[in-house]
Structure formats: structure tokens, C-alpha cells
Amino acid sequence: MSLPTLFLSSGAHELEAAQTLIQAGQFVVILLIARALAELMVRLRLPAILGELVAGVLIGVSGLHLIQPPELGGELNSLAQGSIATLAHVSSEQVRQIYANTFPILQGVAKIGLLSLLFLTGLESELDELMAVGGQAISVALTGVILPFVMGAFGLHVFFTVPMLPAIFAGAAMTATSIGITASVLGELKVLRTREGQMVIGAAVLDDILGIVILAVVVALAAGEGFTAGPVVKLVGAASVFVAVALALSRTAAPAFDALLDRLRAPGEVAVAAFLVLSLACFAAQAFGLEAALGAFAGGLILSSSKRREAIEKAIQPLVALFATVFFVLIGSSLNLAVLNPFNPANHAGLLMAGFLLAAALLSKLAAGWSYLSKEPTNRLAVGLAMIPRGEVGLIFLGLGSQSGVLGPSLEAAILLMVIGTTFLAPVLLRLVLKDPIEAVELVP
């Protein structure tokens, strides 16, 4: 069997046809189902990302077996396998092999989507807004990171005898706040420009930065270096320096970037220049011993003060719309729902764990609403609720946790349920607390 390549060897026409059918078919299935469910979620005024996750579950290991990583022993379902074999005039066994060989391309594309999403998150960070609500946002962010982390990690370790490393990973995933979901719900309820709104967005930005530093440390720990203080301090130091340099560059490098863009004349220059910064930042982070995810976020942060920011966003958004969707679907597709079947007594511990994680995730972020000082009265319940949704940031932790291999299937499922639960509940509860105005229905983007 040849590898899937652009330049297949002689006589491989049928194999290449089968490969193209599989790849085009994967995009059709993923985009069609994910976006149909995303549209449904938006109409229910829930985050679109929930639809993409559920789509993954429907077509993945726990569903139709149309998309599933070969590493999990997954195979294309036999109907799809047979159809492609017939259309391309190859054997079912060849389809099976080409499917396994081409899956890394889908995963590579998902990785581009994930890194583009983090780049866009960094790019859209309003550092100035963060500065304006300063102290209060910092209190909310720190409480909203430390409390979930401690509750998650120690709770799992003490009550569920989960080993330290996976417990810490789960704790880290609890620290996330989805700035995208929070901002879109607050915007929809027309409270984004209130003091509470600004505080939450400021805290969510800071939370992203803290979370991604924690991520870099935790992933490196998961590489098996164990629990000595030395490497932790070194990694925290490296990550802090990296973010500090990115923040400094966001003040100084963006004008140089703009000047360069002004001089470029070949078409597509914004997309290419932005993607170059993204690639360079990922390379630098990884060369520094940190995660590419941190690099992507820092790359966006560096360009966040560019006067071409809007053009950069427009150029990167299609990559996110297409390929981050693939990323979320792949996350959902690898979820094995069987570990959550309540009728199997072996699953009871896992289910209890999922319940604990969800409760801790809700309470710990809610508490952040009472963690700041304010002379004027503010809606502390709304601030706490707005910090709850883990969304895509929680999923990125989960993806990297699966990848590092430290999480078992039931802990993975519990984390996914925690992410889905918080992402689902936060918008619903926020609307109740803020007395949802009817006309907000029209504001859905």
C-alpha cells in the first residue's frame, strides 16, 4: 500500500480515486452534519459549538462509525466502505487501508483549525479593555482559575483516587473560560458594554493567558518528567517569559507588521503574512519547550494591535469555520458513550466523577463573582454565571490530554460532559438572571 500522496506511483489511479472519495466524503459528512446541528443550536439560542460536538458523537465511535480515529481501532462503517469500494473499483480491504492512511491528513487539517482558532482568540483580545477594569478583572480571573483547578484536581485525587497527573489535567481543563461563548451571550443580552460585561471579558482574556500557561506546564509534565519542583518552575518561567515577550511585541511588533503589509503587492498578502506569524510563533513556542497552542495564541496577541486587525480576522476566519469545525467533530467522534451507560455498574464511578466535575465546575466559577471589591453595586451572580462556559478552550485541554495519553476513557468522558454541561447551562442561566428581552432574538449573529 502506498501512502496517501499527491504524487502516487504508476497505476494507482483507482487508489487515488478512492482516496479522493474518502477525503471529499469526510468533509461533506463532517461539515453537513456539524453545521446542521450548529444551526439548530443557534436557533435554540445555544452555542454553535455544542452542535459540532454532538455531530461528532453522532458520526463517531458511539454513533454511525463514519468518522473515527484508526488509533482507537475505529473503522469506516461497512456501508460507506462498500460504496467507496464500488465507486472507485477497489477492494474493501484497500478502502480500509486508505482510510487509515489518510486519517492523519484530516487530523492535520484539524490541527490547523485549532491553532487558527487560538490565533484568532489572541488576535481579538482587547488588552486595553482588560486594563480599564484592571483589578476587578484580575480578582475574578485568579479566583476563576485557582478555585476550579484546586477543586477539580484535589477532589478527583482525594475522593476518586484518580492519580495525581490525570487529576491535575482535569483540574487544568476546569480553569478554562470560553471567551467566545461568553462574549456572544453577553452581546446578545446587550450587557457587553456594562461594567459587569467588561469585567467578565477582561477576566476571560486573562483566564485564557493563565490557562494556556497552565496547559503548557501540564502537557510537559504529562511527558513523564514526574512531579519535581524543578521542571515545573522552569516551565512556568519559560511560559511567563514567552507571554511577556508576546505582550511586549504586541505593542512594538504590530506597527512593523503593518509597515511590511503596506509594502506587499502580491495578492493574498494578509492571509499569508498572518499565517506566517502564526507558524513562526508555533515554531518558537515548541522550540522553547512549550505548546504550539500557546504559540498560536501569542501570535494572535502580537498582531492584536495591528491596524489591519479586521482584515487579518477576515482572512483567518474561513480557516476556523472550516477546520476548527473538523477539530470539534473529531473530539466528539472519539467519545465512547458506552462508558457512561448507567445500567453498567462498572460505570458508576465514572458517572459519579462526571457529576462531581460538573458541580465543581459550576460552583467554583460562580464563586468568582463574589471575589472582587466594588464600591457600586454590581450583579455578582451574572458575573459568576458568565465565567462558567468552558466551550472550545475546555475542549482544547481535553484534546491535548487525550493526546498525551494520561487520561483514561471514563475521565475523558467526564471532562467532555463537564465541558458540554457548562457550555449548555451558562447561556440558559444567564438569560434567566438577566431577564432576557424579547428583541434579543434578532441579535443572533
Place this chain on the structure above:
Amino acid sequence: MSLPTLFLSSGAHELEAAQTLIQAGQFVVILLIARALAELMVRLRLPAILGELVAGVLIGVSGLHLIQPPELGGELNSLAQGSIATLAHVSSEQVRQIYANTFPILQGVAKIGLLSLLFLTGLESELDELMAVGGQAISVALTGVILPFVMGAFGLHVFFTVPMLPAIFAGAAMTATSIGITASVLGELKVLRTREGQMVIGAAVLDDILGIVILAVVVALAAGEGFTAGPVVKLVGAASVFVAVALALSRTAAPAFDALLDRLRAPGEVAVAAFLVLSLACFAAQAFGLEAALGAFAGGLILSSSKRREAIEKAIQPLVALFATVFFVLIGSSLNLAVLNPFNPANHAGLLMAGFLLAAALLSKLAAGWSYLSKEPTNRLAVGLAMIPRGEVGLIFLGLGSQSGVLGPSLEAAILLMVIGTTFLAPVLLRLVLKDPIEAVELVP
């Protein structure tokens, strides 16, 4: 060695770091060098694509050995291999394996770029302009397809004893007209809206359609079914039906697409809907026994009458700017310049062949300028010259020819030289003939 995946197995942290370094590094090297040379070409008022091809040659098999397909026995150069091994704390042998294993991802991304480019070409086709200059454009297009095909295929077969199948492939590559390069040069010289300009653009659109039908037939022939009339007639029939359906759908399906888009509310809907049409069209073409390339072009043609066309273009352009660049660099990177060394007597036949192809490519398209009837005087020389550049369309033929394995290294090099030569000469000659106005310098897009 594990395959390159998003979900690597436990303890694979260093391998994953090496993979990310290789992938981010590839994007940095490709985009940086390709776009630097593209900028240089634009300043010399030559097509940007020439810079991307030359960049591929510089960093590929014939140059720095930074990017080259493992199938050609190529390996990363030892300096890059050593640097990545040091940064990621893995062995050089592991870097070599990860490089070979991740190369298909780069090729997969290049394929997305190629298909997006063809989709964009179809999307930007002005069917109405084609209708307006009707008969004359058809004469020019038919002459500009039949003459180069016959001169190329029969010339190679008769004078250079090239076997029939590769000779036909080379002939097919000669039929291409780069609508992008032609339109940009004519626009720059401010003659796009003249009768000659409209005729050339109309002929180039028709040429794309004819060329891509020929391509589908030739690639299927290269699959080894030999030279009986049956399959040729069947494939020409299938391809014609496919294009006819696409043309019919471009009148009827676009309004349905627009109505659907108007109802979508989840963000990124234009990019996703357009990419879905692209994937579906590629799947349909391949399932029909034709090329995905024809499907991509037809998908674009179907949406060319959408009232959201501009938004679709904007959403797909970043994919083209990023990933079609990768495609052109990969084409250049696999060129072995050694087969063109004039001091090696074994290469003389190949060089003579390249010279013949270039001369035939120039003369046969030039002749198309005298192939139409016109009551008013028209600049026939300008029409002929404008049809000359093969550009990206010629390269797509070359890429699929390499892939099918029917072309030998010297014929591949000869076709690449023909493409580069025509793409380079056409803008230069056109400027001379049309007495280049000084202010056109400012018009470079």
C-alpha cells in the same frame, strides 16, 4: 513509529514536538521564500506564480533539500534534520521518519489549495461575457486547444519517439490558458474591456472547460486502459454531461444556494457552504469516473451566478493564497534540474524536446489570433499573445501527469520549462505590442 496524528500515544511528547516543529517549519520556509520571490516577480511586472515555482526549485530536490517528496527518495537536509532533533530531543533517524510520515499532510493541504484554486477559477468565470463575444471566442478557444494539442502530441511522438500516452499528456498540458495571468496582464494594460480583451477572456474560460475535460479523459487513459475508442468516447461523454449539468445548475442552483445562505445563522456560513459545494462536486466528479479537478471547477461554475459571489470569493481566497502556494512550491520542489544540464550529453534529447515544446506552445497559441472572422480591424497579434501563458492551469496538468506516473523525468522537466517560458514571455511580449503606458505600474494588484 507511530503515524502522525492528533492523538499520539502515551510518552510521545517529544515525537509530537518534532512533528509540530517540522510542520510549522515547512509552512515558514514555503511561505517565506515563495512570497518573497512572488513579491520580486510582481515588482518586475511578471506573474507572482513564477516566484512560487522558482522558490520550490530553490528549496527542493535541485536546491536546499528543505522540501521534497519522500517518494522521490528525498530527505530533509542534514542541518535542518539535526536542528529539529536537538530542539525536540529526539534522534536524527526519528526526525527522518516523522518527516516522511508527515509529508502526506503537506500534500493533502496542497491538494485543498489546488481544488480551491480551480473552484475560484470556475466561480470567477463570466459566462455572460463569454456569450457576448460568442463566435469569435469559440474560434479562438478551439484553435488554441486543438493546434497546441496536435502539435505537442504528434510532434513529440513523431520527432522524439515519445510513446503515445505521455505525448498526449504533454499535448494536453499545451492546451491550457491561464485565465488569471491573462486577465491580470490585460487589466494592467487597461485593455480588459476592449473587444480583444473580452474575446481573450471568453476564449480562456472556454479553454479552461475544454482543457479540464481533456484532462479528465487523459488521466483516465493514463490509468492504463490503453487506446481503444470506447473508453475515450465514454469519458468525453461523461465529462461533457458533467460540464453541461454544471452549466445548467449555474443558472438554477445558485438562487437556491443564496436562499439557503440567507437562512443560515451560525457564523462562518459562507465559507462552510461554499466548501461543502466544492467537496460535493469533487465527490460527484470522482464517483462519475472523472477528476476531482473537474468537479472543483464545476462547483465554482455552479456558484458563479450567486449574488453572494463576492463573499464566497473572499472566503475561499485565503485557502488559495496559503495552500495553492504550497501546491506550486511542491511542483517546483520535485523538479530535478540535473536532467537539464547541457554539459551532460545524455540530456541533449531532453533539452531539444523542451525547446520544441516551448516553440510549439508559443506558435500554436499565436496562430489562434488569426483564427476568427471580424468585420472591424482587431489586434490579432495581441489576441494570440494573450492566449500564450499556461500558468497554473499548465502546472495542474503537469502535477496530475507526474502523479499518474506516465511522464519520465526529462518530459516532466520539458513541460515545466514550457509552462515557465510561456508564463514569463507572454506578459513581456504583450507589453511590447500594446506599448505599455507608464502609469500602468501603479495598477499592479
